[in-house]
Amino acid sequence: MTSFNRIAHPFTITTLLLASASAPAQSSISISGLIDIGVYRGFDKMKHVGTIQRSNIAFSGSEDLGGGLAATFKLSHRFDADTGQPEGAGSKPFWQGESTVGLKGGWGSVRLGRALDAVWANDWAYDPWYNFNRIASPAWQYWHFNYSSDRTSNNGSAEFGRLSNGVFYDSPSFGGFAFHFSGAFEDSAGAGGGTGNNAGLSLNYDQGPISLMLAHSKNSSDDTVSFFGAKYSFGDLSLMGAYDRSKFEATSDSVAKVYTLGATYKIGVAELKAGYGRLDVDGAKSKFFGLGGDYWLSKRTSLYVSAGHNQPNAGDDTTAYGVGIAHSF
Numbered sequence: 001m002t003s004f005n006r007i008a009h010p011f012t013i014t015t016l017l018l019a020s021a022s023a024p025a026q027s028s029i030s031i032s033g034l035i036d037i038g039v040y041r042g043f044d045k046m047k048h049v050g051t052i053q054r055s056n057i058a059f060s061g062s063e064d065l066g067g068g069l070a071a072t073f074k075l076s077h078r079f080d081a082d083t084g085q086p087e088g089a090g091s092k093p094f095w096q097g098e099s100t101v102g103l104k105g106g107w108g109s110v111r112l113g114r115a116l117d118a119v120w121a122n123d124w125a126y127d128p129w130y131n132f133n134r135i136a137s138p139a140w141q142y143w144h145f146n147y148s149s150d151r152t153s154n155n156g157s158a159e160f161g162r163l164s165n166g167v168f169y170d171s172p173s174f175g176g177f178a179f180h181f182s183g184a185f186e187d188s189a190g191a192g193g194g195t196g197n198n199a200g201l202s203l204n205y206d207q208g209p210i211s212l213m214l215a216h217s218k219n220s221s222d223d224t225v226s227f228f229g230a231k232y233s234f235g236d237l238s239l240m241g242a243y244d245r246s247k248f249e250a251t252s253d254s255v256a257k258v259y260t261l262g263a264t265y266k267i268g269v270a271e272l273k274a275g276y277g278r279l280d281v282d283g284a285k286s287k288f289f290g291l292g293g294d295y296w297l298s299k300r301t302s303l304y305v306s307a308g309h310n311q312p313n314a315g316d317d318t319t320a321y322g323v324g325i326a327h328s329f
Contacts, residue, residue, distance in 0.1 A: 015158045033057035033329055037081040040322020041134060043310060050082040052306060053132050053322045059253040062104070062208035072109065072269035073101045081137060091154045093164075100168070108171040115168050117149050120132050120199035120225055121216045126213065126229030126242040128262040128273035129292065129306075135320045136290035136306035138277025139242070140259045145256035145279060146219070146246035150184075151191040163198055176207030184220065191221050202227075209233045222249040236266040256281045269296045284313040301327045 038052040046233025058076040077089040101112035124130040127139035148158040184198040200217030213229040231240035244258040262275040275290040307321040
Protein backbone atom coordinates (compact mmCIF):
# COMPACT_ATOMS: atom_id res chain seq x y z
CA MET A 1 0.00 0.00 0.00
CA THR A 2 2.20 3.56 -0.98
CA SER A 3 2.48 3.19 2.29
CA PHE A 4 6.25 3.09 2.78
CA ASN A 5 6.46 6.84 2.25
CA ARG A 6 4.79 7.20 5.62
CA ILE A 7 7.99 6.09 7.33
CA ALA A 8 10.69 6.57 4.70
CA HIS A 9 13.42 9.16 5.05
CA PRO A 10 14.59 9.75 1.46
CA PHE A 11 18.11 10.68 0.51
CA THR A 12 17.75 13.54 -1.98
CA ILE A 13 20.16 14.37 -4.76
CA THR A 14 19.59 17.90 -6.03
CA THR A 15 20.88 19.12 -9.39
CA LEU A 16 20.41 22.29 -11.44
CA LEU A 17 19.15 21.82 -14.99
CA LEU A 18 19.16 24.61 -17.55
CA ALA A 19 15.54 25.20 -18.65
CA SER A 20 16.37 28.05 -21.01
CA ALA A 21 19.27 30.23 -21.99
CA SER A 22 18.14 32.93 -19.58
CA ALA A 23 16.66 31.14 -16.55
CA PRO A 24 17.73 27.93 -14.80
CA ALA A 25 15.06 25.59 -13.40
CA GLN A 26 15.71 23.57 -10.26
CA SER A 27 15.12 19.84 -10.39
CA SER A 28 15.30 17.26 -7.58
CA ILE A 29 15.38 13.46 -7.58
CA SER A 30 14.72 11.34 -4.47
CA ILE A 31 15.49 7.67 -3.90
CA SER A 32 13.51 6.13 -1.04
CA GLY A 33 12.23 2.79 0.10
CA LEU A 34 11.80 0.16 2.78
CA ILE A 35 13.46 -3.23 3.21
CA ASP A 36 11.48 -5.50 5.54
CA ILE A 37 12.02 -9.12 6.46
CA GLY A 38 10.87 -11.28 9.34
CA VAL A 39 10.62 -14.78 10.77
CA TYR A 40 7.05 -15.81 11.46
CA ARG A 41 4.45 -18.53 11.81
CA GLY A 42 1.62 -17.69 9.44
CA PHE A 43 -2.12 -18.28 9.58
CA ASP A 44 -1.42 -21.29 7.35
CA LYS A 45 0.35 -22.83 10.41
CA MET A 46 3.63 -22.92 8.46
CA LYS A 47 6.96 -21.30 9.34
CA HIS A 48 8.22 -18.55 7.01
CA VAL A 49 11.11 -16.20 6.41
CA GLY A 50 9.81 -13.29 4.38
CA THR A 51 8.03 -9.97 4.32
CA ILE A 52 5.63 -9.26 7.17
CA GLN A 53 5.21 -5.70 5.91
CA ARG A 54 6.30 -4.58 2.41
CA SER A 55 9.67 -4.04 0.72
CA ASN A 56 10.01 -1.47 -2.04
CA ILE A 57 12.16 1.13 -3.74
CA ALA A 58 10.94 4.37 -5.30
CA PHE A 59 12.35 7.08 -7.53
CA SER A 60 10.53 10.41 -7.40
CA GLY A 61 11.28 13.96 -8.39
CA SER A 62 10.06 17.37 -9.38
CA GLU A 63 11.13 20.24 -11.62
CA ASP A 64 10.36 23.87 -10.85
CA LEU A 65 8.62 25.30 -13.91
CA GLY A 66 8.25 28.79 -12.44
CA GLY A 67 5.19 30.69 -11.35
CA GLY A 68 4.51 28.23 -8.52
CA LEU A 69 4.15 25.31 -10.96
CA ALA A 70 6.21 22.10 -10.85
CA ALA A 71 6.37 18.87 -12.84
CA THR A 72 6.45 15.63 -10.85
CA PHE A 73 7.09 11.93 -11.38
CA LYS A 74 7.22 8.75 -9.29
CA LEU A 75 8.27 5.18 -10.06
CA SER A 76 7.84 2.59 -7.28
CA HIS A 77 8.85 -1.08 -7.44
CA ARG A 78 7.84 -3.69 -4.83
CA PHE A 79 9.81 -6.86 -4.12
CA ASP A 80 10.18 -9.76 -1.69
CA ALA A 81 13.37 -9.23 0.30
CA ASP A 82 13.74 -12.92 1.20
CA THR A 83 14.13 -13.99 -2.45
CA GLY A 84 14.84 -10.76 -4.32
CA GLN A 85 11.94 -11.51 -6.65
CA PRO A 86 9.42 -8.85 -7.70
CA GLU A 87 6.23 -8.96 -5.62
CA GLY A 88 3.75 -11.24 -7.36
CA ALA A 89 6.33 -12.19 -9.98
CA GLY A 90 4.63 -13.02 -13.27
CA SER A 91 1.30 -11.45 -12.36
CA LYS A 92 1.92 -7.86 -11.21
CA PRO A 93 3.64 -5.11 -13.22
CA PHE A 94 7.27 -4.22 -12.49
CA TRP A 95 6.28 -0.73 -11.29
CA GLN A 96 3.63 -2.26 -9.03
CA GLY A 97 3.66 0.54 -6.44
CA GLU A 98 3.27 3.56 -8.71
CA SER A 99 4.22 4.96 -12.11
CA THR A 100 2.95 8.53 -12.54
CA VAL A 101 3.85 11.89 -14.02
CA GLY A 102 2.02 15.10 -13.26
CA LEU A 103 1.86 18.76 -12.28
CA LYS A 104 1.45 20.50 -8.92
CA GLY A 105 0.84 24.06 -7.79
CA GLY A 106 -1.10 26.12 -5.29
CA TRP A 107 -4.29 24.49 -6.60
CA GLY A 108 -3.09 20.97 -5.67
CA SER A 109 -1.59 18.20 -7.77
CA VAL A 110 -2.64 16.08 -10.74
CA ARG A 111 -0.97 12.77 -11.65
CA LEU A 112 -1.51 10.44 -14.59
CA GLY A 113 -0.61 6.74 -14.68
CA ARG A 114 -0.82 3.98 -12.06
CA ALA A 115 -1.30 4.66 -8.33
CA LEU A 116 -3.44 3.89 -5.28
CA ASP A 117 -7.06 4.99 -5.61
CA ALA A 118 -8.57 7.64 -3.33
CA VAL A 119 -9.76 5.14 -0.70
CA TRP A 120 -6.63 2.98 -0.39
CA ALA A 121 -4.28 5.97 -0.53
CA ASN A 122 -5.80 7.55 2.60
CA ASP A 123 -7.29 4.79 4.79
CA TRP A 124 -3.96 3.78 6.37
CA ALA A 125 -4.16 6.55 9.00
CA TYR A 126 -6.93 4.67 10.86
CA ASP A 127 -5.11 1.40 11.53
CA PRO A 128 -2.27 0.99 14.10
CA TRP A 129 -0.16 -0.82 11.48
CA TYR A 130 -1.06 1.56 8.61
CA ASN A 131 -2.81 -1.35 6.81
CA PHE A 132 0.73 -2.60 6.35
CA ASN A 133 1.24 -5.81 8.38
CA ARG A 134 0.01 -9.23 7.24
CA ILE A 135 0.07 -10.72 10.76
CA ALA A 136 -1.36 -8.17 13.21
CA SER A 137 -3.35 -5.60 11.22
CA PRO A 138 -7.16 -6.01 11.29
CA ALA A 139 -7.30 -3.61 8.35
CA TRP A 140 -5.08 -5.93 6.27
CA GLN A 141 -7.34 -8.86 7.09
CA TYR A 142 -10.79 -7.28 6.68
CA TRP A 143 -10.99 -3.83 5.07
CA HIS A 144 -12.55 -3.60 1.57
CA PHE A 145 -13.32 -7.32 1.77
CA ASN A 146 -15.58 -7.36 -1.31
CA TYR A 147 -13.81 -4.64 -3.27
CA SER A 148 -10.85 -4.49 -5.63
CA SER A 149 -9.92 -1.44 -7.69
CA ASP A 150 -9.88 -3.71 -10.75
CA ARG A 151 -10.99 -7.36 -10.78
CA THR A 152 -8.67 -8.51 -13.56
CA SER A 153 -5.85 -6.02 -14.18
CA ASN A 154 -3.01 -8.25 -12.87
CA ASN A 155 -2.93 -10.68 -15.79
CA GLY A 156 -6.46 -11.81 -14.99
CA SER A 157 -6.23 -11.63 -11.20
CA ALA A 158 -7.53 -8.83 -8.99
CA GLU A 159 -5.66 -5.62 -8.19
CA PHE A 160 -6.89 -4.58 -4.79
CA GLY A 161 -5.69 -1.00 -4.39
CA ARG A 162 -4.28 0.54 -7.54
CA LEU A 163 -5.62 1.91 -10.79
CA SER A 164 -3.90 1.67 -14.13
CA ASN A 165 -4.59 4.32 -16.79
CA GLY A 166 -5.67 6.54 -13.90
CA VAL A 167 -6.15 10.23 -13.16
CA PHE A 168 -5.42 11.35 -9.59
CA TYR A 169 -6.08 14.73 -7.96
CA ASP A 170 -5.09 15.85 -4.45
CA SER A 171 -6.28 19.24 -3.22
CA PRO A 172 -4.44 21.58 -0.87
CA SER A 173 -5.69 21.84 2.71
CA PHE A 174 -8.43 24.36 3.49
CA GLY A 175 -8.69 24.84 7.25
CA GLY A 176 -7.75 21.19 7.75
CA PHE A 177 -10.04 19.89 4.97
CA ALA A 178 -8.71 18.28 1.77
CA PHE A 179 -10.21 16.04 -0.89
CA HIS A 180 -8.74 13.41 -3.18
CA PHE A 181 -10.08 12.06 -6.47
CA SER A 182 -9.11 8.99 -8.46
CA GLY A 183 -10.56 7.67 -11.69
CA ALA A 184 -9.73 5.48 -14.66
CA PHE A 185 -10.01 7.73 -17.71
CA GLU A 186 -10.61 4.87 -20.13
CA ASP A 187 -14.05 3.24 -20.30
CA SER A 188 -13.75 -0.51 -20.01
CA ALA A 189 -15.85 -3.64 -19.98
CA GLY A 190 -15.54 -4.72 -16.38
CA ALA A 191 -15.60 -8.32 -15.20
CA GLY A 192 -19.09 -9.37 -14.19
CA GLY A 193 -20.87 -7.18 -16.73
CA GLY A 194 -19.98 -3.65 -15.66
CA THR A 195 -19.21 -1.24 -18.49
CA GLY A 196 -18.14 1.93 -16.70
CA ASN A 197 -14.88 3.17 -15.29
CA ASN A 198 -13.45 3.57 -11.82
CA ALA A 199 -14.22 6.71 -9.81
CA GLY A 200 -13.39 7.41 -6.17
CA LEU A 201 -13.50 10.40 -3.82
CA SER A 202 -12.13 10.91 -0.31
CA LEU A 203 -12.82 13.88 1.98
CA ASN A 204 -10.29 14.23 4.80
CA TYR A 205 -9.98 16.44 7.86
CA ASP A 206 -6.71 16.74 9.81
CA GLN A 207 -6.43 19.46 12.39
CA GLY A 208 -4.70 19.21 15.76
CA PRO A 209 -5.50 15.92 17.50
CA ILE A 210 -8.44 15.03 15.22
CA SER A 211 -8.33 13.12 11.94
CA LEU A 212 -11.45 12.14 9.95
CA MET A 213 -12.05 10.50 6.56
CA LEU A 214 -15.16 9.82 4.47
CA ALA A 215 -14.68 8.06 1.13
CA HIS A 216 -16.47 6.13 -1.61
CA SER A 217 -15.29 4.35 -4.75
CA LYS A 218 -16.75 2.29 -7.62
CA ASN A 219 -14.83 0.07 -10.04
CA SER A 220 -15.54 -0.82 -13.67
CA SER A 221 -17.45 -3.94 -12.57
CA ASP A 222 -19.83 -1.77 -10.50
CA ASP A 223 -18.47 -3.06 -7.17
CA THR A 224 -18.51 -0.33 -4.52
CA VAL A 225 -16.81 0.51 -1.23
CA SER A 226 -17.66 3.16 1.37
CA PHE A 227 -15.30 4.00 4.23
CA PHE A 228 -15.36 6.16 7.34
CA GLY A 229 -12.39 6.60 9.67
CA ALA A 230 -11.74 8.64 12.82
CA LYS A 231 -8.70 9.13 15.03
CA TYR A 232 -8.01 11.17 18.15
CA SER A 233 -4.53 11.67 19.62
CA PHE A 234 -3.66 13.06 23.02
CA GLY A 235 -0.09 12.93 24.23
CA ASP A 236 1.50 9.60 23.41
CA LEU A 237 -1.83 7.79 23.03
CA SER A 238 -3.85 7.56 19.80
CA LEU A 239 -7.29 5.96 19.50
CA MET A 240 -8.85 5.14 16.14
CA GLY A 241 -11.77 3.37 14.54
CA ALA A 242 -13.21 2.69 11.09
CA TYR A 243 -16.31 1.39 9.35
CA ASP A 244 -16.07 -0.15 5.88
CA ARG A 245 -18.88 -1.42 3.64
CA SER A 246 -18.10 -3.14 0.34
CA LYS A 247 -20.45 -4.69 -2.20
CA PHE A 248 -19.50 -7.25 -4.84
CA GLU A 249 -21.80 -6.92 -7.84
CA ALA A 250 -22.94 -10.34 -9.07
CA THR A 251 -26.04 -12.41 -9.78
CA SER A 252 -26.39 -12.65 -6.01
CA ASP A 253 -24.76 -9.53 -4.59
CA SER A 254 -22.50 -9.94 -1.57
CA VAL A 255 -22.19 -7.21 1.09
CA ALA A 256 -19.36 -7.09 3.62
CA LYS A 257 -19.44 -4.81 6.68
CA VAL A 258 -16.30 -4.24 8.74
CA TYR A 259 -15.77 -2.50 12.08
CA THR A 260 -12.24 -1.96 13.41
CA LEU A 261 -10.81 -0.34 16.54
CA GLY A 262 -7.18 0.41 17.29
CA ALA A 263 -4.78 2.10 19.68
CA THR A 264 -1.10 3.04 19.77
CA TYR A 265 0.97 4.19 22.74
CA LYS A 266 4.51 5.57 22.54
CA ILE A 267 7.04 4.91 25.29
CA GLY A 268 10.34 6.55 24.44
CA VAL A 269 11.70 4.83 21.32
CA ALA A 270 9.06 2.08 21.50
CA GLU A 271 5.45 2.00 20.35
CA LEU A 272 2.81 -0.49 21.49
CA LYS A 273 -0.10 -1.38 19.18
CA ALA A 274 -3.45 -3.13 19.56
CA GLY A 275 -6.32 -3.70 17.14
CA TYR A 276 -9.68 -5.41 16.84
CA GLY A 277 -11.79 -6.15 13.77
CA ARG A 278 -15.24 -7.59 13.13
CA LEU A 279 -16.34 -8.77 9.69
CA ASP A 280 -19.90 -9.52 8.61
CA VAL A 281 -20.27 -11.01 5.11
CA ASP A 282 -23.92 -11.63 4.28
CA GLY A 283 -24.61 -12.44 7.93
CA ALA A 284 -21.54 -14.65 8.48
CA LYS A 285 -19.42 -13.03 11.22
CA SER A 286 -15.68 -13.29 11.96
CA LYS A 287 -13.40 -11.59 14.52
CA PHE A 288 -9.74 -10.62 14.51
CA PHE A 289 -7.38 -9.48 17.29
CA GLY A 290 -3.93 -7.98 16.75
CA LEU A 291 -1.07 -7.02 19.09
CA GLY A 292 2.41 -5.73 18.38
CA GLY A 293 5.19 -3.33 19.11
CA ASP A 294 7.99 -1.42 17.39
CA TYR A 295 11.39 -0.59 18.88
CA TRP A 296 13.31 2.06 16.97
CA LEU A 297 17.08 1.54 16.88
CA SER A 298 17.36 4.75 14.86
CA LYS A 299 15.12 7.03 12.79
CA ARG A 300 15.34 4.55 9.94
CA THR A 301 15.71 1.11 11.53
CA SER A 302 13.22 -0.71 13.73
CA LEU A 303 12.74 -4.12 15.29
CA TYR A 304 9.14 -5.25 15.71
CA VAL A 305 6.96 -8.07 17.03
CA SER A 306 3.51 -8.92 15.67
CA ALA A 307 0.76 -11.33 16.66
CA GLY A 308 -2.72 -11.92 15.28
CA HIS A 309 -5.62 -14.20 16.17
CA ASN A 310 -8.39 -14.89 13.66
CA GLN A 311 -11.78 -16.32 14.62
CA PRO A 312 -13.50 -17.12 11.30
CA ASN A 313 -17.19 -17.76 10.88
CA ALA A 314 -16.40 -21.31 9.75
CA GLY A 315 -13.35 -23.44 10.49
CA ASP A 316 -10.75 -23.40 13.23
CA ASP A 317 -9.34 -20.34 14.98
CA THR A 318 -5.80 -19.57 13.82
CA THR A 319 -2.93 -17.59 15.33
CA ALA A 320 0.09 -16.05 13.63
CA TYR A 321 3.13 -14.42 15.23
CA GLY A 322 6.59 -13.25 14.28
CA VAL A 323 9.48 -10.83 14.65
CA GLY A 324 11.07 -8.67 12.00
CA ILE A 325 13.43 -5.86 11.12
CA ALA A 326 12.68 -2.93 8.81
CA HIS A 327 15.04 -0.31 7.40
CA SER A 328 13.82 2.74 5.50
CA PHE A 329 16.02 4.97 3.34
